């Protein structure tokens with residue numbers, strides 16, 4: 001039974017890197033009829049907040065990455081961690097260390113001056129005496145020889161010599177467990193079979209594997225995902241880049257498009273660029289992830305978004321657009337027909353909403369256009385065109401087309417001479433779909449009153 005988890009630290013919003021980790025973890029569980037667990041790693045009390053927990057869950061809900069179990073909070077599991085620490089002390093796989101900070105400083109200084117890597121010299125490992133007034137830490141007895149190795153599903157085989165690893169502190173003087181230890185106990189208790197996480201955690205993995213082995217637990221499989229970089233190869237930053245998932249919602253990106261794009265960032269299925277989440281689950285495997293850093297290309301994301309908008313049903317689009325169109329009374333015009341006309345013209349929901357809105361009320365987007373196109377000459381052309389429209393024999397798209405053609409020919413007017421000012425009058429912008437279709441959808445009265453306005 002596959003059991004995966006997403007284990008965010010609630011110190012901010014849901015980051016797009018986190019969202020991709022969650023996506024892969026979730027998709028792998030779905031693919032294998034497994035269980036996806038949400039675990040909140042909130043032991044950093046200064047940086048963690050409930051607000052952040054809420055915003056992470058909000059981001060996951062928006063993306064549709066619903067968890068099957070949890071959320072579990074590490075702060076609520078302290079007793080369990082302490083119990084396992086005691087179990088390890090009893091079994092002799094961990095020990096109290098009474099060395100003081102000053103002693104450790106001297107030790108490290110000496111090691112540095114001897115050109116050695118600074119680390120704990122294991123003074124208390126075999127024998128230690130409690131010292132008055134010193135609250136001990138608990139250290140893990142890391143094996144001293146051999147290697148710790150795993151076959152990373154993304155990075156391939158990784159081997160670390162145990163001689164490189166310190167006797168890690170697993171409990172602080174006040175008895176609180178440290179980060180790596182909590183992760184180990186959680187992955188064990190939650191029966192995690194596959195750990196998917198950012199490759200900034202690769203260094204933690206050998207320590208976690210050693211502790212799991214000391215507990216007699218078979219370690220899970222690991223998949224360490226490459227970083228997501230900016231397009232220019234630099235690290236993404238909160239100040240410069242939209243890194244919060246909800247910023248993408250505000251930008252009018254569809255959750256299915258963001259998931260599609262995030263999946264494609266470091267995973268692929270042939271030349272397929274646009275796919276549904278169901279399709280992704282079918283194709284996806286942790287072992288198909290590319291280990292090299294991915295570059296985030298905003299243009300590509302918008303292109304993917306445009307494809308999803310185009311193929312989305314009008315009903316679904318209307319639900320998404322309605323909250324953006326609360327200032328308009330959407331009855332009166334055929335919204336379905338409007339969407340058919342404009343939905344392939346936008347790469348985000350915000351500009352799509354604007355395109356829909358100008359059917360309900362002209363939206364002046366560029367004042368300079370008005371001066372440029374609504375010249376006295378253009379206004380007189382529009383007046384006689386209004387007359388032709390008034391007398392149109394029937395209100396069909398074909399007859400509107402024919403009327404326009406006839407008008408241009410008999411008045412010796414070139415199509416753009418009529419089209420540009422007409423678009424401005426009808427919609428407030430020259431960037432509209434074909435104006436015969438716009439006229440048709442607006443209806444005769446609407447169209448005439450906008451031209452006269």
Ligand code: GLU
Pocket residue numbers: 006007008009041183196197198201
């Ligand atoms: N809490 C860690 C993070 O947010 C994840 C740890 C893990 O997945 O093991 O980076």
